[in-house]
Amino acid sequence: MRFHLVVAAIAVTGFLAVPDGSTLQLVWQIACGWYAAAMIVAAVRHRRPELPATWWLVALGVAGNAGGILVEYLMTLRGEPDFPSWADIAYLSLYPAVAMALFLLIRRRTAHRDWSSLVDATTLTTGLGLLAWVFMVKPAASDPSIGLLGHIASVAYPVGDIVLLAMTVRLILSGSARNTTFRLLCAALIFFLAGDGMWAVINQMVWEPGPMAHKLLADVFLAGYLVFAAAAIHSDVRSLSRAVEPRPARISRPLLAALTVASLIGPALLVLQATRHQVTDALAIALGCAVLFLLVVVRMSQLITQLDLQTEKVRELAVTDELTGLPNRRAWNTELPRTIERVRRSGEPLTVAMIDIDHFKSFNDAYGHPAGDRLLKEAAAAWQDQLRAVDHLARYGGEEFVLMLPAAAAGQARDIIERMLRATPLGQTFSAGVAAWNGTETSDELIARADAALYRAKDAGRNRLVEADRQPPVGVG
Template structure:
């Protein structure tokens, strides 16, 4: 944030706090409220020059939302009516228009993050929203619908606020989760601003419930209005860090719940039993059906989340198992996988009375290659050799990395002469003009896998001792 923006934010913060000391609804207070609102909307529009052209749409909708709230505060002070009688006034229309403007801006910002849909994040958002929706129903929506002292239009306006709050909350949670681990500052500040605004709305619901007399205390309303305006200021600040567009990578894994996320989800799930206890202690349960429905919805959401966690754990288990049996450099089976597979192949060969050959391969002068060209080049040689050799093997043959520059090949259904022909094909495609030595051994249908590998290894060392760049077979055994 540049010096100009810091100065502007500081001046606006002081102005908002000073305005909170003025008499609520007075001309001076209305002037300050209107002036700050219009100023912050204008600041976002001016700040658009910092934003790439393809990323300006969310900010335009945010500026529209701020303009609407500023005009709503003016209309609220003037008492302009949209409908006669006790129907909604112009301020209500402007305040309610704020929600779709901000909601569209949030959705566009989520799209700019370019992240894939994260279903676990959606379940988390739905769980928190469902818990707060139950609170809103019991303390705001339900009582408003049952209030026969006012007309239908006024009741619809009353319930429109908490419903809009809930929808905006769900979208905001989605934005936070779409922000990923990069934690770009603009989406974080935008989300914080919206959550602060929604906290002010929630305060208007909670305060009368706790103590109805507090709602008429001027200081309470001024504090809540200050929260609104400071939240709007945070939204204005966000454009100082306009970077929003993501890299298109997958969303951060939300299966690993942080302590804060777990605490929020736990609090949301505990709303139903807390309401049940509160009503039972204060004169009996009067919203049993609503609480039961809310509990069922949250139970289903928790089960959906639990299922996601189990699936994620299963995927991770399979991944870990695969990694533990795969060589990281060459993507070939590693020594552990080989030691598991060879006894099974030998047992099948015993039953079918089929020949099996095992060959050990060692790249010649690999240490000198590493010393000359460096270890990264040596790693590239191993990887390239594994890929080239794999392409020459038949279906059913198994190539594994045994360790260092040593590889081992399993050639089922093959005798020594055919195995030698296969290995000669591998020698011909060895990359970087390198050679290898190899030893092979045919299984005698009785020896252990360890003994078979030891004979192939002895043949390998005999090939290296004979001058390298050759293939030698261990002594042959007749198949019984």
């Protein structure tokens, strides 16, 4: 890696000292591109990345693009080449090769369906694509002097940039894992897109760059070649294609700013053309604005849906015990009064039990808190298997649990609790206090009777259940 960095630094800085338009400059550019492609091939054979096809395609695109320089030079020796020429095919080979490489990489990294990243990438690409249409694609397509093939080739360059931009943005937004190879790959893509963008601006300005400006522009592409190679050489290339966690659903401030700018490109173009009293792209701008508006609506819908899911999750966490997954005391304090009111109307029996795992503190001291947590989780799961669908088990706090048995008289309740006692894992036992609702008492009074029975079970030696003293309804003596 260090050797490559030294070579890359010498190649990029030394190129500026090479005379512009010289044969040495030509050889230097081709050598940098083919050296980078060769280093990528060597890295694939040595590093053995999980998705080698990605890097074979990148090497093919880099070698083809650099080869276009040689093809153009050879055709120039025989006279001024026509447009398009075989050199254009070589130059353009970079776009499908690298785009396919990025497609494979994104598909491997994002096994999940990350629709929010896809919408964001489409929004940014649509905005910039509208800009490219007005200033690059449409002028190239309407030039009558270059013929059909010339139109196709002229349009292929900006369209290739748009596709590459879309894939780059999608890659950047594809997930949260970003190692050194990932950053280098994105940097190489940005170098190429920046180089094409600068040439597009120069062509729009009808400006002929001087020797130093021309070398600086060419140096941007050389840097892209060499950074591609650096990405492949780095040891992180092995893990680049592994599936990653989706990025957070929230929109970061830089992304929000980028989405805002992209959404305003259409109106800005319309204002620009209106001030010149020459609105020539009304249809394209209108369609672009409509697509951007719909994408913003879709993104807002995704955010609202995500907010609803998070709200529901918070609501669920508020009434769920994190360790056992059972309802917690808050949920119990809501459910018991509600059930009492229901059985008051129906006349069904209702039994409540307080359960306490025996000698839990001694178990924790002997085996450690992780083992104690495992006991609570396994006990909750084992007890749930012994309950009916209508029964309600909750964690009351610590090693205490509460059980509500609707439509269960004392005998049936005893059978259920004894099954739970036999199912308790890790050789542990519990004590239980059982109270049947007397028809008038409040939920707090019912729990108090069950709790008192629990303490009697503990005092009697544990590993048993004790029924609470039955209280007659108020007014009956």
